[in-house]
Amino acid sequence: MEFAIATAIGVLAGAGVYLLLRARTFDVILGLTLLSYATNLLLFSAGRLAVGLPPVLREGVAHTPANHADPLPQALTLTAIVIAFAMTVVVVVVAMRNHADLRSDHVDGHEPGYSPESEPERTR
Amino acid sequence: MIANAATVFLLVAGCFFVLLGSLALVKLSSFFHRVHGPTKASTLGVGCILLASILYHATHGVGLQPRELLITVFLFLTAPVAAHMMSRAALSLMDNRPKDPSTTPDPEGHIRDDADERADQRERERREDAEEARRKTGTAPDTSTGQ
Amino acid sequence: MRRRLFPSFPQSITVFIFWVLMARDTSPGTLLMAAFLAWLMPQIAARLEREFARLGNVWALLPLGLRLLGDIVLANLTVARQVLGPEKRLRPGFVWVPLELTNIHGISALASIITLTPGTLTAELSEDRRYLLVHCLDVDDPQAMIADLKRRYEAPMLKVFP
Amino acid sequence: MIDIAIVSAMALVGIAMLMSLWRLVRGPTAPDRILALDTLYIATIALLVLFGMYLASEVYFEAALIIAMLGFFGTVVLSKYVIRRDIVE
Amino acid sequence: MPRHCEWFTGQPPMLTLLLALPFLAALAVAMSRGASRRTIAWMAAAAPLLGLALLAAMTPDVFAGAIPQSSFPWIPQVGLMFTLRLDGLAWMFAGLVLGIGALIVMYARYYLSEKDCSSRFFAYLLLFMGAMLGMVLAGNLLLLVVFWELTSISSFLLIGFWTHNQDARQGARMALSITGMGGLALLGGVLLIGRVTGSYELDVVLASGDLIRASAEYPAILALVLAGIFTKSAQFPFHFWLPQAMAAPTPVSAYLHSATMVKAGVFLLARLHPALAGTDLFFYVVTTAGAITLLVGAWYAIFQHDLKGLLAYSTISHLGLITLLFGLSTPMAVVAGVFHIINHATFKASLFMAAGIIDHECGTRDMRRLGNLRRYLPWTSVLAIVASLAMAGIPLLNGFLSKEMFFAEALDIEQHGGMRLVVSIVAMLAGLLGVAYSLRFVHDTFFGRGPRALPVEPHEPPRWMRIPVAILVVMCLAVGIAPGLIVEPTLKAAVDGTLGAAAPDFKLALWHGFNLPLAMSFAGLVGGVAFYFGLRRLFALHDAMLRTWGRHLFQVNVEALFRAAARFTSRVAAGGIRRSLFWMIAVVVLVAALPFIGPAGALFADLPAPQPMPVLGWMLWAILVVSTLATVAVHGRRLTALIVIGAVGLLVSVIFALLSAPDLALTQLLVEMVTIAMLMMALNYLPKQSKQARRPFRRWRDAALSVFAGAGVAGLAYAMLVRPSQTISGEMLARSLPEAYGSNVVNVILVDFRGFDTYGEIVVFAVAALVVHALLRWARLKPDEVMPGPPVQLPIPADLTQLLFPLALTVSIYLFLRGHNAPGGGFIAGLAIAVPVLIKYTLQGARAVEATFGFDYLRWLGVGLLVATVGGLGSLLFGLPFLTSGHLDLDLPVIGYLPLASALVFDTGVYMVVFAGALLMLSTMGTVKHRQRAMEETR
Amino acid sequence: MQHLILAPVLVPLLAGSILLLLERSHSIVVQRNGAWLGIALLLAASLALFARAATGEVDVYLLGDWPSRLGIVLMADRLSALMVLTTSLLAIPALMYACAGWDRRALHFHALFQIQLAGLNGAFLTGDIFNLFVFFEVLLIASYGLLLSGGRGERMAAGMHYVVFNIAASTLFLIALAFLYGLLGTLNMAEIAVRIREVPPQDLAMVRAAAGLLLVVFCAKAALLPMYLWLPDTYARAPAAVAALFTIMTKVGLYAMLRVTTLVFGEDAGALAGFGRDVLLAFGLVTLVLGGLGVVGALRLRIGAAYLVLVSAGTLFVAFALGEPGTISAGLYYLPHSCFAGAAMFLIAHIVQRERGAVGDRLLDPAPPMPRLTGMLYMVAAISLIGLPPLSGFIGKFVLLEATPSDDTAWVYAAVLGASLLVLIGLSRTGTRLFWRTEAAAEAEDGDARDVAAAAGESPAPVRKVRGIEIAATLLLLAFGVAMTVAAAPILRYTQATAEQLLSPGDYIRHVQDAVPSLREP
Ligand code: NA
Numbered sequence A: 001m002e003f004a005i006a007t008a009i010g011v012l013a014g015a016g017v018y019l020l021l022r023a024r025t026f027d028v029i030l031g032l033t034l035l036s037y038a039t040n041l042l043l044f045s046a047g048r049l050a051v052g053l054p055p056v057l058r059e060g061v062a063h064t065p066a067n068h069a070d071p072l073p074q075a076l077t078l079t080a081i082v083i084a085f086a087m088t089v090v091v092v093v094v095a096m097r098n099h100a101d102l103r104s105d106h107v108d109g110h111e112p113g114y115s116p117e118s119e120p121e122r123t124r
Numbered sequence B: 001m002i003a004n005a006a007t008v009f010l011l012v013a014g015c016f017f018v019l020l021g022s023l024a025l026v027k028l029s030s031f032f033h034r035v036h037g038p039t040k041a042s043t044l045g046v047g048c049i050l051l052a053s054i055l056y057h058a059t060h061g062v063g064l065q066p067r068e069l070l071i072t073v074f075l076f077l078t079a080p081v082a083a084h085m086m087s088r089a090a091l092s093l094m095d096n097r098p099k100d101p102s103t104t105p106d107p108e109g110h111i112r113d114d115a116d117e118r119a120d121q122r123e124r125e126r127r128e129d130a131e132e133a134r135r136k137t138g139t140a141p142d143t144s145t146g147q
Numbered sequence C: 001m002r003r004r005l006f007p008s009f010p011q012s013i014t015v016f017i018f019w020v021l022m023a024r025d026t027s028p029g030t031l032l033m034a035a036f037l038a039w040l041m042p043q044i045a046a047r048l049e050r051e052f053a054r055l056g057n058v059w060a061l062l063p064l065g066l067r068l069l070g071d072i073v074l075a076n077l078t079v080a081r082q083v084l085g086p087e088k089r090l091r092p093g094f095v096w097v098p099l100e101l102t103n104i105h106g107i108s109a110l111a112s113i114i115t116l117t118p119g120t121l122t123a124e125l126s127e128d129r130r131y132l133l134v135h136c137l138d139v140d141d142p143q144a145m146i147a148d149l150k151r152r153y154e155a156p157m158l159k160v161f162p
Numbered sequence D: 001m002i003d004i005a006i007v008s009a010m011a012l013v014g015i016a017m018l019m020s021l022w023r024l025v026r027g028p029t030a031p032d033r034i035l036a037l038d039t040l041y042i043a044t045i046a047l048l049v050l051f052g053m054y055l056a057s058e059v060y061f062e063a064a065l066i067i068a069m070l071g072f073f074g075t076v077v078l079s080k081y082v083i084r085r086d087i088v089e
Numbered sequence E: 001m002p003r004h005c006e007w008f009t010g011q012p013p014m015l016t017l018l019l020a021l022p023f024l025a026a027l028a029v030a031m032s033r034g035a036s037r038r039t040i041a042w043m044a045a046a047a048p049l050l051g052l053a054l055l056a057a058m059t060p061d062v063f064a065g066a067i068p069q070s071s072f073p074w075i076p077q078v079g080l081m082f083t084l085r086l087d088g089l090a091w092m093f094a095g096l097v098l099g100i101g102a103l104i105v106m107y108a109r110y111y112l113s114e115k116d117c118s119s120r121f122f123a124y125l126l127l128f129m130g131a132m133l134g135m136v137l138a139g140n141l142l143l144l145v146v147f148w149e150l151t152s153i154s155s156f157l158l159i160g161f162w163t164h165n166q167d168a169r170q171g172a173r174m175a176l177s178i179t180g181m182g183g184l185a186l187l188g189g190v191l192l193i194g195r196v197t198g199s200y201e202l203d204v205v206l207a208s209g210d211l212i213r214a215s216a217e218y219p220a221i222l223a224l225v226l227a228g229i230f231t232k233s234a235q236f237p238f239h240f241w242l243p244q245a246m247a248a249p250t251p252v253s254a255y256l257h258s259a260t261m262v263k264a265g266v267f268l269l270a271r272l273h274p275a276l277a278g279t280d281l282f283f284y285v286v287t288t289a290g291a292i293t294l295l296v297g298a299w300y301a302i303f304q305h306d307l308k309g310l311l312a313y314s315t316i317s318h319l320g321l322i323t324l325l326f327g328l329s330t331p332m333a334v335v336a337g338v339f340h341i342i343n344h345a346t347f348k349a350s351l352f353m354a355a356g357i358i359d360h361e362c363g364t365r366d367m368r369r370l371g372n373l374r375r376y377l378p379w380t381s382v383l384a385i386v387a388s389l390a391m392a393g394i395p396l397l398n399g400f401l402s403k404e405m406f407f408a409e410a411l412d413i414e415q416h417g418g419m420r421l422v423v424s425i426v427a428m429l430a431g432l433l434g435v436a437y438s439l440r441f442v443h444d445t446f447f448g449r450g451p452r453a454l455p456v457e458p459h460e461p462p463r464w465m466r467i468p469v470a471i472l473v474v475m476c477l478a479v480g481i482a483p484g485l486i487v488e489p490t491l492k493a494a495v496d497g498t499l500g501a502a503a504p505d506f507k508l509a510l511w512h513g514f515n516l517p518l519a520m521s522f523a524g525l526v527g528g529v530a531f532y533f534g535l536r537r538l539f540a541l542h543d544a545m546l547r548t549w550g551r552h553l554f555q556v557n558v559e560a561l562f563r564a565a566a567r568f569t570s571r572v573a574a575g576g577i578r579r580s581l582f583w584m585i586a587v588v589v590l591v592a593a594l595p596f597i598g599p600a601g602a603l604f605a606d607l608p609a610p611q612p613m614p615v616l617g618w619m620l621w622a623i624l625v626v627s628t629l630a631t632v633a634v635h636g637r638r639l640t641a642l643i644v645i646g647a648v649g650l651l652v653s654v655i656f657a658l659l660s661a662p663d664l665a666l667t668q669l670l671v672e673m674v675t676i677a678m679l680m681m682a683l684n685y686l687p688k689q690s691k692q693a694r695r696p697f698r699r700w701r702d703a704a705l706s707v708f709a710g711a712g713v714a715g716l717a718y719a720m721l722v723r724p725s726q727t728i729s730g731e732m733l734a735r736s737l738p739e740a741y742g743s744n745v746v747n748v749i750l751v752d753f754r755g756f757d758t759y760g761e762i763v764v765f766a767v768a769a770l771v772v773h774a775l776l777r778w779a780r781l782k783p784d785e786v787m788p789g790p791p792v793q794l795p796i797p798a799d800l801t802q803l804l805f806p807l808a809l810t811v812s813i814y815l816f817l818r819g820h821n822a823p824g825g826g827f828i829a830g831l832a833i834a835v836p837v838l839i840k841y842t843l844q845g846a847r848a849v850e851a852t853f854g855f856d857y858l859r860w861l862g863v864g865l866l867v868a869t870v871g872g873l874g875s876l877l878f879g880l881p882f883l884t885s886g887h888l889d890l891d892l893p894v895i896g897y898l899p900l901a902s903a904l905v906f907d908t909g910v911y912m913v914v915f916a917g918a919l920l921m922l923s924t925m926g927t928v929k930h931r932q933r934a935m936e937e938t939r
Numbered sequence F: 001m002q003h004l005i006l007a008p009v010l011v012p013l014l015a016g017s018i019l020l021l022l023e024r025s026h027s028i029v030v031q032r033n034g035a036w037l038g039i040a041l042l043l044a045a046s047l048a049l050f051a052r053a054a055t056g057e058v059d060v061y062l063l064g065d066w067p068s069r070l071g072i073v074l075m076a077d078r079l080s081a082l083m084v085l086t087t088s089l090l091a092i093p094a095l096m097y098a099c100a101g102w103d104r105r106a107l108h109f110h111a112l113f114q115i116q117l118a119g120l121n122g123a124f125l126t127g128d129i130f131n132l133f134v135f136f137e138v139l140l141i142a143s144y145g146l147l148l149s150g151g152r153g154e155r156m157a158a159g160m161h162y163v164v165f166n167i168a169a170s171t172l173f174l175i176a177l178a179f180l181y182g183l184l185g186t187l188n189m190a191e192i193a194v195r196i197r198e199v200p201p202q203d204l205a206m207v208r209a210a211a212g213l214l215l216v217v218f219c220a221k222a223a224l225l226p227m228y229l230w231l232p233d234t235y236a237r238a239p240a241a242v243a244a245l246f247t248i249m250t251k252v253g254l255y256a257m258l259r260v261t262t263l264v265f266g267e268d269a270g271a272l273a274g275f276g277r278d279v280l281l282a283f284g285l286v287t288l289v290l291g292g293l294g295v296v297g298a299l300r301l302r303i304g305a306a307y308l309v310l311v312s313a314g315t316l317f318v319a320f321a322l323g324e325p326g327t328i329s330a331g332l333y334y335l336p337h338s339c340f341a342g343a344a345m346f347l348i349a350h351i352v353q354r355e356r357g358a359v360g361d362r363l364l365d366p367a368p369p370m371p372r373l374t375g376m377l378y379m380v381a382a383i384s385l386i387g388l389p390p391l392s393g394f395i396g397k398f399v400l401l402e403a404t405p406s407d408d409t410a411w412v413y414a415a416v417l418g419a420s421l422l423v424l425i426g427l428s429r430t431g432t433r434l435f436w437r438t439e440a441a442a443e444a445e446d447g448d449a450r451d452v453a454a455a456a457g458e459s460p461a462p463v464r465k466v467r468g469i470e471i472a473a474t475l476l477l478l479a480f481g482v483a484m485t486v487a488a489a490p491i492l493r494y495t496q497a498t499a500e501q502l503l504s505p506g507d508y509i510r511h512v513q514d515a516v517p518s519l520r521e522p
């Protein structure tokens, strides 16, 4: 099981990195999404893998790590998911504005071959 | 014992329908054929499994607590609507969709032969493949600098 | 007064049942909470929605529900046959089903029912809301199918949503 | 026996999910893929419920409920996009 | 090396006041911009005059061998003391700085024209004077460096005073660059000295010469300090900045390049003589540099056509001479060096001022256009000729005396036999060339034919412009005729200050009898005259143009530096985001891989066996992996990619669920839904497809890096997963119920154990919503593709939402209230109600929803944050830390047992923030085009 | 007093939330007053915290009253107090400058500004590594808002770069934390420091990899070679007031680097003692020189100012990586200096840009005339940034060189002095080009300006009047530098004590471990 999770994380991370390095904003956003899946899974599994031991206490079951998965990484991952979402939202909006303002969805704001001298400054 | 048997029966039925729904998805040849599978069979299958669960928890757990009914209710409420939306999406892609009778005088002509739809489907696939091929060779029409 | 306190009884009841089911508990506290929500939720909904469904004979739903259950199970078996069998034998097609129902809730319910019953699928509602476009997986006589639909499902619906 | 049934049921649901995956990857049209994703969501409900039975636990109820209640949201949004290119009009 | 220090030691006010005067005057002058030139000049002159008076008051002590000091700590812990110290050398230099400074102020008052802003000029000048004074008075090497650099800065301002003049700008920059470089080197050298001696106090350093010379750092110290000295004193090969600096107003040149700025270098050479001199290395390096400079300067001086250019090169030459003398290092050579500093200052200052007068009156300094000026400017001519003769080293003038001492010392070199001949020949040649350029100055300006094509008829300048020149020329004569009387005490004191105990006993006299130096002087005189007239005839001096390579090289190099830097920078920065990311990931891969390179296989050595994997697991694994890879494969077709990535997200939450994390599964599911919705909205404003770049190399390179990164993460993850865990969460499980009253430990961690994380998290969420709002509120976005026709009606699904909404709200409240004990909580509940509202937006349209659902999300966001904060702060009332949860068990009559945790208030804040934030984001994104349309309509 | 440590985080957060409520219904004046009230309270709290820390007190605050290993701790030692105070001081001129008008144009400016401060202070005060991550995110997301709100065009492209890079770095942060927690089982930094000593040998390589990733994150945020490429564009395109505040952003990475290397990889850390130090030193030196080159190559003042941030980051890396008490102390003196001087340069660049109209801050001949005052401000800032005496830059530089250990002297001296020379050359050229009026310009002033504008494809922007408050903000920043120069001795005494405190992490750990909850069992 560890092998499966590790390889899944690896595939997600690798795919994420590849898309992160693409030239178009949307691809980069996809890459970041995949990367955050990988990261969340990794952070979550830092508490090790346990099947069927949710950290919800029940009567009659001793409140020990033997009966419950490590709750701490779960809480951390929850925070990480939310933060990753917030960050994704921001990138998405910046990408929208980038495309609207610069008329290109290239991550650098202009198509390859563009040189900054040839174009007027458009910053305010 | 009877409860167990009933549970197992429900599970078997549920799995059968769930599988059936997915099989339809794989096997059938066009969207409007496929969509029948999951929206009905899978929904029913999951419904069976939910019943099995209620039964199981009632006999093996704390007692009859039919919470899963809520899931069933929601599922049966939302699944048809989802199917409806997807169908509308598919219709919107059809070149030759059935004409709206409120804008066409003769409602009798509204039965449409499936051959038309198949032709549509083939046409669509051909276009997508062509698109794909063009994209691969890097000669895609410039869509990124939309004004 | 009643309308202001309980804008929609069916909704209140639904919420009440919902809460009790979810809480898995019938203690006075839970029931009180359920009652509170049963009062509150329709209030909120009333602010958001233009109109609540005006119900006619709700009891007509009961036989309809039972029939539907049976139909769903039976017809799923039909679909199983259709799916497992050769696809060539199918005679699919779109049919515009004219509606007598005018209440949009009724139409929605009918559309869902049509979708849930196998072999048919509601694909679209015409702009004047007087026709449903139904896709049939296997239809040889569209008119018969239309009549069947109207008899089995639209008629009881007309009672519920007059 | 019932345990075996549950475990096999889970495996069967898994197979159903694999079949949906095939349609998801294969397409060819967007509605086909949306349909596949929708089917995956529905199968997930089954999976969660079965898992709850397997563990005799009720902690998966909420997740299943959420999928049943809101899982069609993805389908709605994606379909609306296909119809209008604009999901909030 | 902290040293205990009193606030003030020694004679407090005098030295400090002396140093403060120019700065105070500079401030006063700068403030009085409206005042007349006359007033300003008087204010400016007050500083050097008062300073001279103070100096005079201290003179008896200094001549008696006392060293007045004052010291107060600036940064004592690193040895930077504000120590001032007035020994003989400092006294002499202070006198030069103030005396000539006073004359320059007088001169400049008439020199400056109406157009020049005189308050600015005098402020700069006084600033420079103060810096110079501070440098000579500094009793701490670091303090000396401070003032040293200040002279560079203030001279930069002075040289560039006429900012409109391209030469002035360039000259100023060149001077600053070269001397600034020297200053930095000097700082390094001084720090090394401090490291060796343990103190920067001059007393200590000067007493530690042997220690320094014996230390391993000595070569480095010498190199760095000499770099400072040579650049400042314009020694070869750094000499070229000085002629460039002639673009300054003439009073500036007269001040900076006769008595002060360039003398700072030789001052330091004298100052540190006891500490650094006395080694072969010192001898050879300094002597050689001095000798070359001496000759190069003199040679170039002859070929200048600009009066100030000639003077500048001659200054270089004389500085070379002084350097050479200090290089020789014998006590008498030092005496000669110090003596020549004084002499050069006097005659060169007067010559610069004379040149300034000529420039002022004739409108040109080009000797090719000048000539016969003795007819027009008789007085000025006399003064200038006398000063030139002093420069040439003619007897009865001061220049002669120090030149003779130089010849004598050259002939007297003992230790380095081979150098005696070389230095003597250099001395001879230098004497000869010096005569030649002096002659050229005199002859081409005051005699011969001319002047030609002058814009004005030249006549004598105002008297007050001539007086400073006259004073200096009289000094030249006085020193030349009666050195013993006039200058000997000063020189003695200065040499004492320079050499300390090692100062020799000497007598200055005009006549030393017939000896070899005199013969050399005579030969030089004759040879120089002959050389000049010979050159004139043979090489047509007027046409000759010598290119100074140093300057040229500098300019070429600096320009090259600018160009190279610009090119390099732009090339490095040109890669954009992808290069940034590529490098970061590459570094990451490297850093993570490096620890495993040595001990191969350490990653997986001796690890326990992994847990078994059920078949279902493999199926889910396959779905996850396939859909991930499919996302990559179809990423160019964006809608498809979004659908496929939806499956990835679903599978991730399934994994969370199966691996015992129901809260995570719920959160992931809900976040996934919202994310998809958001991406769809964005997609409407982005191209539908990716343009495919035609660069397979890049694709392969990125793919390779991705494989490395993925494999690396997988390897590390596996190695971590199979290791036993040693976490503190056992205690959390144990204390969750009794102390935090919750059985969903994850939620307890979120709102209690680590509530502060959640607090930060909702702030992030809220700000994300604000950012979306801020970026899209007034944005002009156009959908990439607009479908024809009116908005589509979806009555059937819309009807469903009407049914769904109250139920969803109920579920949300349930999730919120039960979250402490079952999966759920504020965050999940917030999204669970945000999503149905979103569905309403999608199915009913934004306008319909906002009409009925009139929420001000922004305000809710603020309220939510406040509620969370206040919920956390509640515990402060009980003296408990932020976010401490309280607990109240109510046993109410009808309702029964009701446990209340105060964390619920905090969680309510979370609930509100998440709901309002999510809706603010999505409604802003969803309604962009409405505002767009509204804006267009109003236009 | 016990709760004082909360104030630097909570005060701005409360201010931000309240400002959010005020935004719709109240005028900009009310918002500004609210913002200033928040800043005043924050400054008071920071000063009080600083005064406490200066006595050697280390405050430990157990959030939620949980023992440190279970909950999150806030810690205020000398270093944290110094960073918090620097932030508060920097915020004043930044806000002054923004109140000259930018805050009207940038939606939510005041709320974002306050939250940014809260994020910074939270990062400086937390003693928990995951909480550090959270506050990194708070300050980053607020910085995205500040950078982009009210902007358009090229600024969006720069923002894209900044946002994507930082998100990638944050992702990496999480990965590092996952491994650290997975291997060490704790998030409390003091506890990590304890546990890292007892790592079994077979886990060492793993821990090294995780620790390395963590350091890479900090280096990326602090713009260390080769991960600085995001910085120049971002900083050069940020609104002036925001760029001024951003000068402390790279310092957060440096702070984290310093905190972690001294606390976790200190001398007691066994096999991991001194981890990464040599590499950081080497890369810091190269960063320094490349930053200097960037200043030389800059064709616009703002780009130059952005590279100056890089120079300061490089210097600080060198100072901290050398790891001697003296160098750390020098670095801690240099840190606020570089914030203030760098911020001043950004403000000046913006003033120049506006005074010159269409030409902006480009180094073009001919230069339109500039007010003398701007030139003077520039000169003071430049002197400080080059490190020429007598201003704070010089002091920071020579104190650093003074404390450099003998073994590293050659490289450090060469790089630090060489970079200073490059900066000197670059800034003197910039200054002469921008402020020294040429004859050509005087003659053909209008015509050329129009030509330049035409070449740039813009309509000549009207030269806008610089407002008094903007000058005042710049002057205040420069005055901070002068104050640091005059009070160098006491400040260096403080930083020296800080360095010693940092280099004996045992005390820090003891403080954390000795902290007892008020009510709960320890
Ligand atoms: Na949370």
Ligand code: NA
Binding pocket: E663, E746, E747, E750, E819, E824, E825, E826, E827, E828
């Ligand atoms: Na929660």
